[in-house]
Amino acid sequence: MTRTVKLSHIDEPLEALSYPVSRESATTELDDVTLEYADGETNLGGLVADVPSEAFDSAAELRDELFGHLPEEALGEPGQSEGDA
Secondary structure, three states, X not given: OOEEEEHHHOHHHHHOOOOOEEHHHHHXXXXXXXXXXXXXXXXXXXXXXXXXXXXXXXXXXXXXXXXXXXXXXXXXXXXXXXXXX
């Protein structure tokens, strides 16, 4: 069963993992999650597979690594902030 999660709720599937977790295990566990972001979507397991770290000690560590590998369009328009009107 495929799950869809918005980028703003990425912590939910990450916190469901048992830590420490290897990149390989996290990839497998998150393979059924579609991550929706500002201008598209991606498979969360596939995104985890692309990060360089081999293992993660916490959901926060995995989240931070993932944020460093999101495509630019995932975060909206360059230079735009939530306060822009």
